[in-house]
Amino acid sequence: MRKTQRRRILRSYYQLLMLLPFLFQACTETGPPPEIPEPGVSWELAEHRKATLTDLRYTLNVSVPRLRAERLHGTNTVHFQLNSAAEAIVLDFKVPSADYLHGVSQAGEAVEYIFENGHIVIPARYFQEGENEVSLEFDLGDQSLNRQEEFLYTLLVPDRASTAIPCFDQPNLKARYQLTLNIPQEWEALANGALEKETIQDSVKTLQYAATRPLPTYLFDFVVGDFQTITSELGGRKMTMLHRETDTLSVLRNAQAIFDLHLSALNWLEDYTGIKMPFQKFDFALIPSFQYGGMEHPGAITYKASSLFLDENATQNQELGRASLIAHETAHMWFGNLVTMNWFDDVWMKEVFANFMAAKIVNPSFPEINHDLRFTLAHYPGAYSVDRTAGTHPIQQPLANLKDAGTLYGAIIYQKAPIVMRMLEKQIGEAAMRAGLQKYLTTYSYNNATWDDLIDILDRQTEDDLDAWNQQWIKQAGMPHLALDTEGEDGIKSIRMRVTNAGGSTMWSQPLQITTFDENGTSTYQMEVNQAENTLELGELAPRPEMIIPNAGGYGYGYFQLGAASKTYLLARINQLEEPMWRGVSWINLWENLLNDNLEPTSLLPTMLEGISVEPDPLLRQRILGYLSSLYWNFLPEPDRKSVNAQVEAALWTAFEQTEDKRLKTALFNTYRSVVESPEGVQRLQAIWSKELEVEGLSLSENDYIELAFQLAVRDVPHSVDLIDQQIDRTKNADRQARMRFVKPALSPNEATRDEFFNSLKQEENRQVESWVQEALGWLHHPLRAASAEKYITPTLEMLEEIQATGDIFFPKRVLDNTFSGHRSESVVEAVKQFLADRPDYPENLRNKILQASDETFRAVGR
Ligand SMILES: [Zn+2]
Secondary structure (H helix, E strand, C coil): CHHHHHHHHHHHHHHHHHHHHHHHHHHHHCCCCCCCCCCCEEHHHHHHHHHHHEEEEEEEEEECCCCCCEEEEEEEEEEECCCCCCCCCEEEEECCCHHHEEEEEEECCCCCCCCCEEEEECCCCCCCCCEEEEEEEHHHHHCCCCCCEEEEECCCCCCCCCHHCCCCCCCCCCCCEEEEEEEECCCCCEECECCCCEECCCCEEEEEEECCCCCCHHHEEEEEECEEEEEEEEECEEEEECCCCCCHHHHHHHHHHHHHHHHHHHHHHHHHHCCCCCCCCCCCECCCCCCEEEEEECCCCEEEEEHHHHCCCCCHHHHHHHHHHHHHHHHCEECCCCEEEHHHHHHHHHHHHHHHHHHHHHHHHCCCEEEEHHHHHHHHHHHHHHHHCCCCCCCCCCCCCCCHHHHHHHHHHHHHHHHHHHHHHHHHCHHHHHHHHHHHHHHCEEEEEHHHHHHHHHHHCCCCCHHHHHHHHCCCCEEEEEEEECCCCEEEEEEEEEEECCCCCCCCEEEEEEEEEEEEEEEEEEEEEECCCEEECCCCCCCCHCCCCCCCCCCCCCEECCCCHHHEEEEEEEEHHCCCCHHHHHHHHHHHHCCCCCCCCCHHHHHHHHHHHHHHCCHHHHHHHHHHHHHHHHHCCCHHHHHHHHHHHHHHHHHHHHHHHHHHHHHHHHHHHHHHHCHHHHHHHHHHCCCCCCCCCCCCHHHHHHHHHHHHEEEEEEEEHHHHHHHHHHHHCHHHHHHHHHHHHCCCCCCHHHHHHHCCCCCCCHCCEEEHHHHHHHHCCCCHHHHHHHHHHHHHHHHHHHHHCCCCCCCHHHHHHHHHCCCCCCCHHHHHHHHCCCCCCHHHHHHHHHHHHHHHHHHHHCC
16 A cells, blocks of 8 residues: 555645646636645645644634634644745645635735635745744634533544644644633633643633643644533642532542542553653543543543543443543553554554553453453454444555544454454563564654554564564454364364455464363363364364363454354353353354354343353353343344243343342343333333332432433333423433433434434534434434334435534444444345445445444344
């Protein structure tokens, strides 16, 4: 890819050079309309700017009005060095209309420019070799300001900085930002830089921040609004947290843990990398309904508030999730922020190391957890959920224009990449990996690097040739299918592993730890799988195994097709297997076999119902609960579902009553309320919601009561609209009330109201708070409402390109996931096929997302 790209760059570089003189003649004389760089930031434009611009500084002054309806106003003075003044300067500024740009000037004199395609093009004659400066006055576009009545926050990743401020919007033009904010006097603010000076005049608070260390545009941010602040000084580090939580008990319960987790992550990372925290300060803001778990802005991380402020009866998974999230964002200060990918095609690198480090960091804080099992459960099911589909892609993906960078994200980056990185660490050893990463971080500090730069460094740390691994696991899409054969009757000498590739033609090599179970006990073998047929010698006349776990060590990656004997054995005895990892990988294997039509849902159900009451590992028990609700709603045909409903509810409630563990109780109760269908079950939920019935051993939070109200409404209990209204009245927190009001029409018993709500989503302004939209879509397409929701499928697919263009990174896939979640009908499959068949030129990354999200629907229908 790199070679052809270089040729392309050269060609378009000359095209650009030849074009520009005409372009500026066109401003002053009559002539053909000027040609402007294409919308977005093409690789060619980015490379050209990278080759000519250095020493970039933005001096920004931004005024935030109290009223949401009024625009933010700003000025930006851009300083830079040019190594050649032969060409025009192209800044990026993607705003709704030309009147957002008020003017461009140099030393107070107006400058001519062309403003088109989201670019401000300023003629070469205004610039010289060496030092240059140009000032812009503008209104900020609202697209990525996430404005609500009482607060706003920027979220500019991957290419959205230019929707707010004019800039060179690409990851490898790092700049120092010197920001001044003018905000309503009573509000608080947070920015990347350290606060240097605060003054108040005429009800306006002016906050001057120090210039930042070099940052790419996607990491620039500020948060402004009605927030509470808490400052902590621990272990010589000062950290400030902004939040809007009204439940003071929740704040008291959580604040210290949040600071402690950040502190231990920072200490761990400084030790591992040998580099002090690379930015001047370390603060964070907790945002209600934030789009992601968190975003790693240096000096001003933003988090989804509910991921850090946990309810009293949070599950162990939620506690671990919080620790991992904090460790992940903290790790980004080194991996991504100090050293940044050169282009967003390598965005997976920063994510893989953030996740990879997070796993290492949280381990010592949770000594009671089986961390190998946790890694397996946290990564394999998610990675397979995309890699098994027709819409999968390699970890490293090409990217021609930054405007499409958001479509690269997903489970392959977040879940599969850490799996293969752990594989690499196992191959070269922990010490070599750490030494290589330290070298990489020091070599490219405050700079950019590509994956090839890192693999070069790692290659030098080891005798192994990493090229084959790189080609197979990073540059190739898909996952291997692995099937086991045993030979012989009474005694066998070998096991044969057949590997077939789901996609490409290259082999996937990996070491496997295979455990066999026979009448005498278990035996474990190492097997290097590197050919289409691999044979494992068992020795002289070993007893015939009754069951084989091909990935017993937790490291194997692929679809492990179970033979009849192993299947029977597992269905009868998986819950009694001794090692938690054996049970963990076997549950994942069973589920993949179900999806690959090698196992009947009804045969798996009894084993699951046993597992939810006897599985001792809490994380694994939660995994089984997740599989159970998916099996229940998505893989049991309706008559089967109705016939087992009483059994499933009873098993969940009994397990709930029998467990003493509060966190397990929560997980069991959450699954129970999501599958209840019987009249007695619905009555029980109603009694709990109305507080007539107390749930022993569980204290329900405001969020729990909201969820109960929604679950009751989707089941069409009488007066469900009043019930939601009552819940809104009962809810104390204003942000949660706003969320409920938004979601309410999606739960209406009246189909016309739901239709009207769905149609309202076609307007971008009604999709502003993405997490609300996702939640509403989930209810709209709930399995109990699927028949009436099928009509929304095609219109949703028709909206997808616009949703991608206007929404944040994860939004298109999450819209699709929530849309397909409840559907298991032939007609939905047909609608998807028809939509794609009608559009042979549809963008490939979006096509992939549709195929990923509808995969389970296709599989359930195809059974
Ligand atoms: Zn991340």
